[in-house]
Amino acid sequence: MQQEGVWLIPIVESAATRQSWIVYPHQVKEEWVVCAQTVDGVIGSLPLVAKDSQVMMAYILNELIENAVKYSASDALPVRIQLTHRAQGFRTNITNWCTKYQGKRTLNWIRGIHATPIGEHYIKQLWRSAVSPTPQSKLGLLGICHDYPVQLNARLGRIPVHTDLCQITVSVGGNWVVAT
């Protein structure tokens, strides 16, 4: 058994509210609108926050849930969405089952995001995605870090020796957008 990953976001202090949801990849793949409905449901649980914060949360949750669904090892294994929020900010954890290979790949991708200036990294990826015939944009996690002052991290759960699967939790935390 081993644990791997980076986990820099401190536990949200008291006076925070934590809620969880479950969605199954097959539900989303059968009807993609389920992803949107899930995001809307999570955002609907928030206390009144500014419109820009709602858009930020929608973007972050949408990208994280899309990724979790796309890279889930099985359509029948749950994706867990956890949201902790307080007056100043939030933290969301999205956990899904993936292959060990995919889990390590995601960790490396996130390390790459942290290792290079985000502006340049984003533009290069945007250009690559725009000019190549690849069906994936690979902008989701990059866009979260590029567009919003948040922290992005991930960790792999305990890796059982008898299976090729593991759980990965991708976490994003930050403050609410201050209206300008």
Added chain:
Amino acid sequence: MMPLSNDYVVKVTQSDVTLSGVFRFASLAHYDEVFHPIKALFDHPSPVTIHLHQVVFLNSTGITALARLVIAARSAQLTLTIKGNKDAQWQHKMLGSLCRLYGDLHIVME
């Protein structure tokens, strides 16, 4: 509470494109299909303006699809203007990035 489920409109006239609503498609292929009438405008040499004022939400796949339109306009050496909503913070960031893909892209925030 703003509704964020898929609900979008793409309106194309001779040289103007108006996008409105929420764009949350899962794949670039789906966006390519929805944006096809816009790309068809690039076959003619006239300038094109894309209005985004009423776009509430665009996922990262949608941003890539928009970037593909910008690259297509660049390849066609077309004058492309994108008008964004100055009150939508996310549009400022996104359009700033698109600008870096094509030096002659005109961005107007209003």
